[in-house]
Structure formats: structure tokens, C-alpha cells
Amino acid sequence: MIQQFIELGQGYGDIYExxxxxxxxxxxxxxxxxxxxxxEGATVASLAVAFKPSGESKFMPIYICREGIPYNEEKLSKRIQIFKQTVQEAGQQENIFEIKHSSIFSEKNQFYQYLIGILRLNHYIPPMQ
Structure with a gap:
């Protein structure tokens, strides 16, 4: 199973997408x-969704809006509320992870490999086959 992040943007209008x-x-x-x-002293959120492969494909896309949304657990932003509501309407629950910021990594690809490792380790996406 090949998992790959597909970046939609940084969480402004692309949350609706x-x-x-x-x-x-x-x-x-x-x-x-x-x-x-x-x-830089603030907590930011990335929102992501993983989809099952289509047909006989072995490709699992994970769409992400990366680090553009301020995050406050007590008072969630409207964008996060919309995301959570959409996920719940689809009969699922979102999974929350505290991670390292992408600026720590020298390349975005390393950041995405780090996230894939976390998701595989915690069995939220299938292992590599």
C-alpha cells in the first residue's frame, strides 16, 4: 500500500474543498x-483525510491542509468546527495528534514521511506491503 500526502493548501478556503x-x-x-x-509560540493545526484506494489500486491518498489554522482546544475556529462536523456526518471521529512543526524538517517530503510513520505506527493507515 502506497500512501501519499496531497497538499490542498494551508487551510483557508481549501478547508471547504x-x-x-x-x-x-x-x-x-x-x-x-x-x-x-x-x-513560534502559537499552536497551529493541519487537517487531513485519508481515503481508501479506488478499485484495484494500491494508492491511498491523504489530502491535507497544512498548518494554516490557529488551534485552541477550548475555542475551536470555525474552520475546524466545519471539518469536525463534516467528519461526524460521514459517521467517523477525527483523530488528534500533537506533532513536530514542518519547519523542523529540511524538506516537505521528510515531514510527510514522518506523518506517515506516525499513522502507520498507530494503525490509522495500513502498513506498507
């Missing part, structure tokens, strides 16, 4: 994630 992907691909919807990271 991410939610629309959940609605239109509900049969393939596998898992939803909120990744939080501390950066």
Missing part, C-alpha cells in the same frame, strides 16, 4: 486527522 472531498467520496473515506504543532 477538503470537506467536499469527504462528502463526495464517503464510501472511500477511511480516517480524518487533526495534527497540532507549536510554532
Amino acid at each position: 477538503l470537506c467536499e472531498l469527504i462528502k463526495t467520496n464517503e464510501p472511500r473515506f477511511h480516517n480524518a486527522f487533526i495534527f497540532t504543532a507549536n510554532h
Whole structure:
């Protein structure tokens, strides 16, 4: 199984696109994630959704809006509320992880490999075959 992150943007208007992907691909919807990271004294969130492979494919896309949303657990932003509501309407629960910020990594690809490792280790996505 090949998993790959597909970046939609940094969480502004693209949150609505991410939610629309959940609605239109509900049969393939596998898992939803909120990744939080501390950066320059503030906590930011990345929202991501993993979909099951289509047909006989061995490719699992994970769409992400990376680190553009301020995160406060007591008072969630409207964008995070919309995401959570869409996930719940699809009959799932989002998984929240505290992670390292992408700026720690020299390349974005390393950051995404780090996230794939976390998700595989915690059995939220299938292992590599």
C-alpha cells in the first residue's frame, strides 16, 4: 500500500474543498486527522483525510491542509468546527495528534514521511506491503 500526502493548501478556503472531498467520496473515506504543532509560540493545526484506494489500486491518498489554522482546544475556529462536523456526518471521529512543526524538517517530503510513520505506527493507515 502506497500512501501519499496531497497538499490542498494551508487551510483557508481549501478547508471547504477538503470537506467536499469527504462528502463526495464517503464510501472511500477511511480516517480524518487533526495534527497540532507549536510554532513560534502559537499552536497551529493541519487537517487531513485519508481515503481508501479506488478499485484495484494500491494508492491511498491523504489530502491535507497544512498548518494554516490557529488551534485552541477550548475555542475551536470555525474552520475546524466545519471539518469536525463534516467528519461526524460521514459517521467517523477525527483523530488528534500533537506533532513536530514542518519547519523542523529540511524538506516537505521528510515531514510527510514522518506523518506517515506516525499513522502507520498507530494503525490509522495500513502498513506498507
